[in-house]
Each structure stands twice: as structure tokens, then as C-alpha cells.
Amino acid sequence: MALRLIKNLPAAELTAWLQAHGQAAFRLKQIRDWLYSRWAIDFVAMGNLPTALRQALTDDFLAFGLEPLETQTADDDTVKWLFRLVDGESIETVLIRAPDRQTVCISTQVGCPVRCTFCASGRDGLIRDLEPGEIVDQVIAACRHLQQRVDNIVVMGMGEPLLNLEHLIAALDLICGPECLGVGARHITISTSGIVPGIRRLAELRRQWHLALSLHALTDEQRGRLIPARYRYPLAEILDACRYYRECTGRIVTLEYALMAGGNDSQDDALGLAALARRLDAKINLIPCNPVSEHYQAPAERQVRAFEERVRSLGAKVTLRQRKGERIQAACGQLRRRTPAAAERPDQASPE
Ligand code: SAH
Numbered sequence: 001m002a003l004r005l006i007k008n009l010p011a012a013e014l015t016a017w018l019q020a021h022g023q024a025a026f027r028l029k030q031i032r033d034w035l036y037s038r039w040a041i042d043f044v045a046m047g048n049l050p051t052a053l054r055q056a057l058t059d060d061f062l063a064f065g066l067e068p069l070e071t072q073t074a075d076d077d078t079v080k081w082l083f084r085l086v087d088g089e090s091i092e093t094v095l096i097r098a099p100d101r102q103t104v105c106i107s108t109q110v111g112c113p114v115r116c117t118f119c120a121s122g123r124d125g126l127i128r129d130l131e132p133g134e135i136v137d138q139v140i141a142a143c144r145h146l147q148q149r150v151d152n153i154v155v156m157g158m159g160e161p162l163l164n165l166e167h168l169i170a171a172l173d174l175i176c177g178p179e180c181l182g183v184g185a186r187h188i189t190i191s192t193s194g195i196v197p198g199i200r201r202l203a204e205l206r207r208q209w210h211l212a213l214s215l216h217a218l219t220d221e222q223r224g225r226l227i228p229a230r231y232r233y234p235l236a237e238i239l240d241a242c243r244y245y246r247e248c249t250g251r252i253v254t255l256e257y258a259l260m261a262g263g264n265d266s267q268d269d270a271l272g273l274a275a276l277a278r279r280l281d282a283k284i285n286l287i288p289c290n291p292v293s294e295h296y297q298a299p300a301e302r303q304v305r306a307f308e309e310r311v312r313s314l315g316a317k318v319t320l321r322q323r324k325g326e327r328i329q330a331a332c333g334q335l336r337r338r339t340p341a342a343a344e345r346p347d348q349a350s351p352e
């Protein structure tokens with residue numbers, strides 16, 4: 001039987017395990033210190049624990065659940081990893097380096113059940129949810145690489161985080177918990193394609209996490225061309241849920257808008273987007289679309305700038321996100337698609 005990742009265990013279970021092994025309660029703090037402050041990847045390294053305890057931990061648990069299969073670094077210091085999970089599946093994690101802050105972009109699922117037509121992650125549908133420990137270990141890997149704690153976390157890698165919500169919450173509690181990684185809640189951004197029950201559940205937790213909605217289109221009809229029906233909610237319900245999130249947490253929502261030439265980049269789109277953002281008091285993040293399929297291309301740079309200017313002139317708060325790490329295929333799901341396991345799967349992309 002495969003060993004359990006120790007980070008998947010609720011604190012009470014680990015405490016009970018320590019008791020059953022005749023260990024004092026302070027060992028929990030020591031173990032956490034190794035896992036979350038020193039980013040240990042095995043129990044043998046935990047020098048201040050008795051040898052017998054290190055052996056018992058090794059017999060029962062895994063300290064770290066990822067094995068790097070590929071590491072790519074771009075000129076701008078973006079690092080992208082393809083990690084192998086214990087069961088042989090693979091996920092992607094990206095570290096985006098800037099002089100003043102280190103951001104890690106993490107995955108929450110292997111594949112994605114939503115299957116947006118412009119996204120590489122959803123091509124094969126959902127393979128499986130990530131466990132809390134597998135989500136946290138992506139952050140640990142980035143900390144180990146930097147030899148410092150990361151500053152920001154964006155949940156924008158593979159998968160729809162709000163369709164693996166319980167594991168996401170457990171992982172974020174470890175990432176934010178002062179006794180674990182201790183990253184400030186305001187430094188976490190969760191991006192969703194618009195899963196209404198998930199947005200409402202998150203709102204009611206009243207954490208200070210930042211919510212980003214992948215809007216990309218301004219009518220249900222236009223969105224219907226990008227997102228298959230199964231997990232697509234009516235825009236009005238999504239916007240209501242975002243308003244509720246704002247009310248419950250006090251935090252401004254971000255609207256992600258991937259510009260697609262001839263798809264959502266018209267003057268009317270700019271007008272609609274600015275109006276919607278103003279109504280919601282949201283800020284807009286424009287992203288030139290990554291061309292993962294021949295059907296979607298980013299508009300020319302001049303047009304991207306013109307769209308940005310138009311939205312701004314209409315009174316909305318807007319930023320243009322530079323495409324970092326394009327050369328290393330940093331768009332989510334692109335790297336994993338090149339692995340042998342993924343190549344064996346039939347291409348199932350099918351807009352509904
Ligand atoms: N499933 C979540 C989070 C992961 S995707 C979501 O959809 O929000 C992270 C971001 O990448 C989303 O805003 C998504 O719309 C965007 N994205 C996916 N494929 C893209 C592409 N080809 N070009 C630009 N952005 C893309």
C-alpha cells in the first residue's frame with residue numbers, strides 16, 4: 001500500500017499517532033518546523049528527533065510527495081516544474097520571480113473537468129483531484145528552490161480549485177497557518193472559472209483570500225463558446241456570487257480576461273467589460289491569450305494596448321499581465337501535455 005503524505009493528516013490525527021508511539025506532544029512542533037520552515041523532504045534529515053521516531057515516521061508516512069521530472073528556467077527567471085506524483089501522474093508548478101516578490105503558481109487537480117476550449121489543462125478532462133499535501137508541496141518545492149519562503153501564491157495552475165474545494169481549503173490552512181508556512185491570507189489568489197457554490201462557500205469562510213474570476217466573455221452565449229455546459233453557470237449567478245464574496249470578505253474581486261483575436265476583443269467587448277467591472281467594483285487583469293490551439297490567438301500587441309486603453313478610458317481599473325515564461329510553455333497544462341502518459345490519452349477536446 002502506498003504511504004500517506006504526512007501533510008494530508010489533520011493535526012489531531014498526527015497528535016494521536018505520536019501518542020500511540022509514546023512520543024511527547026512537543027514533537028509535533030518539531031516535525032512541523034522541519035516540514036514547513038526547513039522544507040524537509042524526508043524524515044531522516046530531522047536531526048533533533050530520536051532515531052526510532054524518524055524510523056517510525058519513515059515506515060508510516062511520506063514527508064514530500066513530488067519528484068521533479070523536468071525543470072525549465074526562462075530568461076526572466078521564471079521556473080517551471082513538471083512534477084511526478086506518487087501514483088505516476090504529473091502536474092505543473094511555476095515560480096515567477098521578481099526583485100521584490102516571489103510568486104508561485106500552483107495546481108489543484110491533474111487535468112481539469114471544466115475543459116475550456118482555449119486551455120491545455122482541460123484537454124483530457126479530470127484525471128484526479130490533488131490531495132492537500134500535494135498542493136502544499138508545490139509551495140514547499142518553490143521555497144526549497146529559493147531557500148526562502150515565497151511571498152505570494154496564485155492558485156492558477158492546472159485544475160479548477162473550486163471543484164476540489166475541501167482539499168484546497170485544507171492546503172491553504174497549512175500554507176497560511178502561523179504554525180505551518182505562515183503566508184498571509186492576503187497574499188493568496190484563487191482563480192475560478194465561475195463555480196457558483198464554491199464561490200459562495202469560500203465567501204462564507206470569510207478568509208482574506210483574493211478571488212479572481214476567469215470571465216473572458218460578457219454574455220452567456222459568448223461564454224458558451226469557451227466553456228462547455230457541464231460546469232458553466234449563468235453569468236448573472238456568477239456575478240451575484242462575486243458580489244457576495246466582496247460583501248463577506250471586503251475584498252475586491254479581479255476579473256481575468258484572456259484576449260482572443262476576433263473572439264472577445266471588439267470595441268463593444270471593451271465597453272461591456274468596463275461597465276461590468278465598474279458595476280462590480282472589480283479590477284480587470286488582461287492577459288493576451290496563449291495560443292494552445294490554432295483556434296485562439298492573441299490580438300497584435302498594438303490592439304491589446306488599444307483595448308487596455310479603451311477599458312481604462314471608460315473608468316475601469318485595468319492592468320495588462322505580461323506573458324512570463326512563454327518560451328518555457330508556462331501556460332497551464334502545456335508542459336504536461338508533452339509527457340508520455342498524456343500523449344497516450346486520446347485528444348478529447350470537444351466544445352459542447
Ligand atoms: N481553473 C481556474 C484556475 C486555473 S486557470 C480558472 O479557470 O480560473 C488560470 C488562468 O489561466 C485562468 O484565468 C484561465 O482562464 C487562464 N488560461 C487558461 N488557458 C489560457 C490561455 N490559453 N491563454 C490565456 N489564459 C489562459
Ligand code: SF4
Binds near residue numbers: 122
Ligand atoms: Fe480548467 Fe481553468 Fe483551464 Fe478552464 S481555464 S479548463 S477551468 S484550468
